[in-house]
Amino acid sequence: MHDLLIKGGRVIDPETGRDEMADVAISGGRISAIGTDLGPARKVIDATGLVVAPGFIDLHAHGQSVPADRMQAFDGVTTALELEVGALPVGGWYEAQAKTARLLNYGTASAWIFARKAVMIGLELKAGEAPITVMGRGFDDPRWSTDAATELQAAEIVALTRKGIDEGGLGIGIPAGYAPGAGAKEMSLVCDLAAETDTPTYTHIAQMSNIDPKSSIEAYVTLIGLAGATGAHMHICHLNSTSLQDVERAAAVIARAQAQGLKITTEAYPYGTGSTVVSAGFFVDPAFSARTGTGYNAIELVASHRRLEGVDDLKAVRQADPSALVLWHFLDTEDNPRHRALLDVSVMYPGGAIASDAMPWSQADGTPYEGDEWPLGPDKTAHPRSSGTFTRFLRQWVRERDAIPLVEAIAKCTVIPARIVESCAPLFRRKGRLQPGCDADIVVFDLASSADRATFAEMNLPAEGMRHVIVNGQSVVADGVLDVSAAPGRPIRRGDA
Numbered sequence: 001m002h003d004l005l006i007k008g009g010r011v012i013d014p015e016t017g018r019d020e021m022a023d024v025a026i027s028g029g030r031i032s033a034i035g036t037d038l039g040p041a042r043k044v045i046d047a048t049g050l051v052v053a054p055g056f057i058d059l060h061a062h063g064q065s066v067p068a069d070r071m072q073a074f075d076g077v078t079t080a081l082e083l084e085v086g087a088l089p090v091g092g093w094y095e096a097q098a099k100t101a102r103l104l105n106y107g108t109a110s111a112w113i114f115a116r117k118a119v120m121i122g123l124e125l126k127a128g129e130a131p132i133t134v135m136g137r138g139f140d141d142p143r144w145s146t147d148a149a150t151e152l153q154a155a156e157i158v159a160l161t162r163k164g165i166d167e168g169g170l171g172i173g174i175p176a177g178y179a180p181g182a183g184a185k186e187m188s189l190v191c192d193l194a195a196e197t198d199t200p201t202y203t204h205i206a207q208m209s210n211i212d213p214k215s216s217i218e219a220y221v222t223l224i225g226l227a228g229a230t231g232a233h234m235h236i237c238h239l240n241s242t243s244l245q246d247v248e249r250a251a252a253v254i255a256r257a258q259a260q261g262l263k264i265t266t267e268a269y270p271y272g273t274g275s276t277v278v279s280a281g282f283f284v285d286p287a288f289s290a291r292t293g294t295g296y297n298a299i300e301l302v303a304s305h306r307r308l309e310g311v312d313d314l315k316a317v318r319q320a321d322p323s324a325l326v327l328w329h330f331l332d333t334e335d336n337p338r339h340r341a342l343l344d345v346s347v348m349y350p351g352g353a354i355a356s357d358a359m360p361w362s363q364a365d366g367t368p369y370e371g372d373e374w375p376l377g378p379d380k381t382a383h384p385r386s387s388g389t390f391t392r393f394l395r396q397w398v399r400e401r402d403a404i405p406l407v408e409a410i411a412k413c414t415v416i417p418a419r420i421v422e423s424c425a426p427l428f429r430r431k432g433r434l435q436p437g438c439d440a441d442i443v444v445f446d447l448a449s450s451a452d453r454a455t456f457a458e459m460n461l462p463a464e465g466m467r468h469v470i471v472n473g474q475s476v477v478a479d480g481v482l483d484v485s486a487a488p489g490r491p492i493r494r495g496d497a
């Protein structure tokens, strides 16, 4: 007797290429069989007319809370990882998460940038403090962002980062764009640590610009050099946003580096609008407009939906609240066909993952919201990608435009991200696949109606089309309705098998 039988769906396994009508049986949180006439089950889901696929693995999820999980469940996500920033101390982060009713599987990298804040300015790192909050601290003394480390400081930064990996961190978060002062010697030592521990690094490149010096291309070439110089696996976060309008050139240099066998991977999210904190250093670059091709009116305050008027306005907002969240409309994908084509290059990059960069949910006053309200009220804001990344990709690229075959699209949301992280936790070999023995993280969705609904005006609208979302064999969404008591998410740490 199986625990659960998903009957009569279009079963897709992106690793083997399986794409056929079949039943999927689940027992003990794992997939026990796939085929027909699999025998009785305690519970049956009728998947007639629906796609049955592995749950999506999001490598870039900053939300890490119950409301964030709920919104991502409707987007098909079953594993949400905070890798680009990470956490420190890592042990304290996992302890804090274990006290909440997480729906999705979760994990974090070790936060190099927090190690840097601790060493360079003596910032105290508190166990369990949300990474987004730590990102906003230390702006009264920005040496952690602007200064190169001495040899002694670099050794201390590496030692603290190593502690995070030892406590279970899934690699090293390197949001270098927030600390562009970090030098090549320090970065080479950080990457040595990644190579030694066989864990990836996840980089937000040190600078974003379409003009030299300090162009995005310079940063990608430096990253490729680090992969070659240290043997580290360098994962490039959000190729779409950090390349700005140079994504074709960026894709070309990355592809050539990969063809030479360097361990480089990448991801993108299907939006031309980014999200960050107002204190991000590149906003105050005197050449901001020349470098990015946008003006300050492309920056929108999340809490008020107000567009900035100029650099003085930006500085005033930074002063008042350095961790205030902003949207940055860097590509005009609504009206500019050229910009849409650029987004395509990043989203459709061969072998690249789809990853959301989902932002945490905030309340009207800008403070984080981690409460239990459901549905989330319209006063809760983040970024539409926090609720609609994967369904937007399915809707636009697969269904509406037929730009990518469904099996390939699902691979970009499942087995491709799983492979990116599996060197550090063999457990990922059981995720992102729909095969007997794999973890029962499964989505059952209606391709014809799968769609993101969140917009920049209404970010709180859950996506639609996910009829059933199953995490470790347990239903999180059933018949399109959230089970508000479900909490099957499990921690994933380095070394987990």
Ligand SMILES: [Zn+2]
Pocket (backbone or CB within 6 Å): 084, 175, 204, 237, 238
């Ligand atoms: Zn980033």
